Amino acid sequence: MTTLSAAETMRFGPLRIAFDGRVLRPRPWTEAQSVWAAEILASAPPGPVLELCSGAGQIGLLTVVGSGRPLVCVDLNPAACEWARHNAEQAGLADRVEVREGPMDRVIEDPERFALVVADPPWVRREEVGRYPEDPVVAIDGGRDGLDVAWSCIEVARRHLAPSGTLLLQLGTVEQVDALRARLRGGGFTITEVRWCDRGVLVRLDLT
Numbered sequence: 766m767t768t769l770s771a772a773e774t775m776r777f778g779p780l781r782i783a784f785d786g787r788v789l790r791p792r793p794w795t796e797a798q799s800v801w802a803a804e805i806l807a808s809a810p811p812g813p814v815l816e817l818c819s820g821a822g823q824i825g826l827l828t829v830v831g832s833g834r835p836l837v838c839v840d841l842n843p844a845a846c847e848w849a850r851h852n853a854e855q856a857g858l859a860d861r862v863e864v865r866e867g868p869m870d871r872v873i874e875d876p877e878r879f880a881l882v883v884a885d886p887p888w889v890r891r892e893e894v895g896r897y898p899e900d901p902v903v904a905i906d907g908g909r910d911g912l913d914v915a916w917s918c919i920e921v922a923r924r925h926l927a928p929s930g931t932l933l934l935q936l937g938t939v940e941q942v943d944a945l946r947a948r949l950r951g952g953g954f955t956i957t958e959v960r961w962c963d964r965g966v967l968v969r970l971d972l973t
């Protein structure tokens with residue numbers, strides 16, 4: 766059991782999630798990503814779930830809590846990984862959740878395959894990061910057009926999804942979805958559904 770003392774906790778679906786100011790504050794609307802991911806998981810191929818950019822882990826934990834599937838959470842922020850481990854333990858999921866610390870393209874072995882990848886990359890355009898002084902920069906800075914880390918997620922998913930697997934990606938704006946669609950053309954994925962939520966966008970990409 767980890768011995769972190771939480772600055773704060775909040776409910777995320779049935780889970781209680783602990784976090785502090787070193788990580789992004791969990792956003793209630795993102796429960797929609799977990800709910801949709803759990804629906805997809807019900808008919809996904811066998812295998813574990815990969816959560817990229819997991820932060821405190823709440824989106825991935827809520828995705829798998831009712832399924833019995835193993836979950837691998839990845840984040841390069843050591844504090845996020847500490848909280849993700851803590852939250853997995855508190856949820857009674859420590860035996861099937863592994864948290865890996867590091868850049869996503871360095872911590873997954875070549876032969877590993879996942880039934881579902883859930884990704885929540887930083888998607889704020891770099892020039893707008895200053896509008897969110899309460900958020901850690903590493904958690905929100907998505908580069909010039911906000912898509913730098915999202916493309917890394919797509920590359921990792923392309924390499925590590927099982928056949929018929931799905932990537933459920935979070936983005937910020939309509940323009941980002943359009944840019945993704947234009948650049949993806951012929952790139953191994955089809956965008957099969959887009960859902961607009963309160964404060965962001967969820968994009969389902971299936972391997973073609």
Ligand SMILES: C[S@@+](CC[C@H](N)C(=O)[O-])C[C@H]1O[C@@H](n2cnc3c(N)ncnc32)[C@H](O)[C@@H]1O
Nearest residue numbers: 789818819820840841842868869885886887904
């Ligand atoms: C938008 S936050 C999402 C965190 C969490 N899913 C949430 O909803 O609170 C993005 C996360 O991506 C992590 N991150 C940024 N670049 C990364 C990379 N190259 N590899 C792994 N994690 C990364 C950050 O540390 C941060 O925790």
